Amino acid sequence: MKRRIVFATNNAHKIAEASAVLGDRFELVTLRECGITEDIPETEPTLEGNASQKAHYIYERTGLDCFADDTGLEVAVLGGAPGVRSARYATDGHDFDANNRLLLHNMEGATDRSARFRTVISLILGGREHLFEGVVEGRIAESAAGVGGFGYDPLFIPEGSDCSFAEMPAEEKNAVSHRGRAVRKLAAFLDAAE
Numbered sequence: 001m002k003r004r005i006v007f008a009t010n011n012a013h014k015i016a017e018a019s020a021v022l023g024d025r026f027e028l029v030t031l032r033e034c035g036i037t038e039d040i041p042e043t044e045p046t047l048e049g050n051a052s053q054k055a056h057y058i059y060e061r062t063g064l065d066c067f068a069d070d071t072g073l074e075v076a077v078l079g080g081a082p083g084v085r086s087a088r089y090a091t092d093g094h095d096f097d098a099n100n101r102l103l104l105h106n107m108e109g110a111t112d113r114s115a116r117f118r119t120v121i122s123l124i125l126g127g128r129e130h131l132f133e134g135v136v137e138g139r140i141a142e143s144a145a146g147v148g149g150f151g152y153d154p155l156f157i158p159e160g161s162d163c164s165f166a167e168m169p170a171e172e173k174n175a176v177s178h179r180g181r182a183v184r185k186l187a188a189f190l191d192a193a194e
């Protein structure tokens with residue numbers, strides 16, 4: 001039987017990515033399916049804190065096994081920014097184009113373009129919390145390329161590739177991405193916990 005688990009996001013890209021990695025052993029339940037329509041608070045100063053805050057918020061309201069993720073793009077020459085502020089780098093909303101433009105602007109002339117994506121997942125299983133991390137190293141391109149994915153994908157080129165995440169088929173991104181890595185750790189843990 002498939003195990004039901006709530007993924008605390010309304011981002012369709014993230015749900016598709018996590019479903020592809022978790023496979024058909026798990027049925028991912030969305031926030032809407034739980035009747036949660038409000039924005040979940042994300043007010044902590046770290047990725048770990050935000051992931052944990054979101055997972056606890058869902059668990060307290062549903063009592064269901066659930067997980068939440070938080071991701072940041074950490075750029076070396078910017079001292080780790082935008083980091084935990086990745087979603088709201090340029091504006092208060094999730095304006096991907098504005099964020100990408102600001103990132104390129106802030107990196108004008110930078111020769112060190114190294115960056116990494118880091119995802120932290122907080123899982124609450126049977127009332128106990130477990131954290132998983134996934135990291136992908138790479139660099140920030142000089143200009144945007146590709147139309148796939150979301151967020152900073154058109155600007156991020158993972159180590160060992162010449163293509164941005166937005167230029168890759170979804171499976172190729174999942175195979176090396178921060179969230180793919182974190183979700184595979186989550187899946188291995190869930191398998192072992194059965």
Ligand code: IMP
Binds near residue numbers: 069070088152153
């Ligand atoms: P979130 O809080 O986990 O949704 O992630 C914060 C921000 O990081 C998002 O609004 C995106 O701008 C960016 N982000 C998260 N995951 C990805 C990804 O896989 N590719 C590109 N950008 C991402």
